[in-house]
Amino acid sequence: MAQGYRQGADTGLDLDAWRRVVDGFHEAVVVLDPEGVVRVANSLASVLFPQVMAGSTLPGDVAGGRRQELGGGWVAWYRGVDDHLDEAARRLASPTERADVLRTVVELAPAEHAVVVLPGARGRLEWWRRTPAGGVAVARTTRQVAGTAPGFTAVLERVVEHAELTELGDGPWGASGVGVAVPLTDGGALVCFGGTWSVDLLKRYAARAAAAVESSTRLAEQRRTVEALRANLLPTPLPDMPGVRLAGVYEPAHRGVLIGGDFYDVHPREDGSAAFVLGDVAGNGLEAAAHSGRVRQSLHALLVVEQRPAQLLHLLNAALRAAGSRLFTTLVVGTMLPVQAGGLRLTLAAGGHPAPLVLRADGRVDEVAVHGGIVGVLPEVRFNQTTVTLAPGETLLLYSDGLTEARKHDDRQELFGDVRLKAALADCAGLSANAVSDHLRRVVFDWLGPAEHDDLTLLVVQAAPRTA
Missing domain, CATH: 3.60.40.10 (PPM-type phosphatase domain)
Structure with missing residues (x-):
């Protein structure tokens, strides 16, 4: 780490000054030293790519942005919000199975921890969230559990456009702290924890995610209908x-x-x-x-x-x-x-x-x-x-x-x-x-x-x- 900072000083890069400057950018900015180690990540980068932090290596999905040589082997990567959301939409369109789409929604959400809550079978709720091992798990509860987090039911019913959840109640969130909830599909919501940059970003991501979830849900319903009809037509x-x-x-x-x-x-x-x-x-x-x-x-x-x-x-x-x-x-x-x-x-x-x-x-x-x-x-x-x-x-x-x-x-x-x-x-x-x-x-x-x-x-x- 110390060697990396000396390299920054040797090439004339003032990392503290860089941090102050790039925090005001409307693009995610990540600066890497000659060894490919992250030295600077502005606030938006931390939201769009929660896994990016000082001392880590650059994730592959960041590399899809704009690259600029800074001299001495130092490199800056830039990623605009629109580019990031468009890329998320493309990746969300790839899977067709509903479960795969929901896992991708959780994985790509611009937050350290994301939870997707959706209506499930027999009037229950499905809670899709990241696990400590890095995967995505689903839990099912009664609808009454949502009411134990003040303000959350209003998001699910689209009474409000967003809500800060300061009390999480009994939901299987898999996280602590304050969550920001925005509507997703009808009766569903996206809840993000940890360093949310703006509610507008969450809404824009949720709109793209909702389109993918609804498409996969319709496809699943069509498949179930075809299977039911086909069962009566097979010998x-x-x-x-x-x-x-x-x-x-x-x-x-x-x-x-x-x-x-x-x-x-x-x-x-x-x-x-x-x-x-x-x-x-x-x-x-x-x-x-x-x-x-x-x-x-x-x-x-x-x-x-x-x-x-x-x-x-x-x-x-x-x-x-x-x-x-x-x-x-x-x-x-x-x-x-x-x-x-x-x-x-x-x-x-x-x-x-x-x-x-x-x-x-x-x-x-x-x-x-x-x-x-x-x-x-x-x-x-x-x-x-x-x-x-x-x-x-x-x-x-x-x-x-x-x-x-x-x-x-x-x-x-x-x-x-x-x-x-x-x-x-x-x-x-x-x-x-x-x-x-x-x-x-x-x-x-x-x-x-x-x-x-x-x-x-x-x-x-x-x-x-x-x-x-």
Whole structure:
């Protein structure tokens, strides 16, 4: 330290005089000796950069200001308030998660210690503050705690533009002394302790911080809304059923939202039977996903009054048209009933959908001849149904045209097609339902490579193998 001051004297720098001069500047000023050690920091620098003090090294965020050589290796750094606030706004805009934004607000606040108080869940308050270890922690209290600090509730309710908190009450401030509170977001406040330069600076910082907090809060609410809606559009977990093995693949075209126009469902009944469906709404993305949700809900309701697949499709067609459906849907609906001697008896009906496939025990693949018109568009549509029996270990495959119309990664004109699908299914003889779905998914995605694809969905229904 003494050597540093001698260096100052040797170069003609009167540090005491420098301090008196720069304290009147409207910029933060930091003077460093040739070794990079802080020798002078004016009042504003101490507010904008609380970690700057005589004998410390220069923090990286100060280096973003204006630099001036003073001679003999001595350097002065200048940082204007507007520049500092603009830089804070840029840094606050970087994180998108609400918690990360609040941590950044606390870390960048122009004070030795900052606390952000915000409305929380169930009418409580959140208190975000610096910790002795240098991190940021959050505590939660009732709203009544704010009233134990005289004048603070008035700031939270925006009755006043700022308040000095001389009595801190029971709040988890993590600091002592006098705090200066200014409004932040609606029902929130920024409270700073230690060397506050001006209330105007805190207000200007709080305005930028509030914009970042409100943006992250809106984004979080939107994400919660999307997650809630998406949860109702994703396939439900496949049930465990005696005598049946089930597996599925669901790969939407739009991976960002994880939902699409394809869907499948299995609805068990108390008698051990079940209804099942796999469908494909025209198009993909959010509009198709929303329509698939309507189709699924309609089917779920109609199953209460009708279990026969062909009649169920007639009712669904009428219901969708009555609701003003503009998108057509193709689907296969079926019922399954375990047979006492082993195996499953299936009754199937289809509306404009690719024919189901059956993998027999000897590796043969049969196509189930079941036909019908598309659903939800025309007033008069014919649907027929057929019955198929699966011996123990045999498998029924329902799939969307995303499989057969998958385009080869190095030749976008060539489709995966029915022949390759049947061959891939034949390779699954003797495999479990999960192994069948995994194999088909792998084969199709090897074909696709990294290329884009349509919604791609399949449902495997397998009669449980005989146990030894």
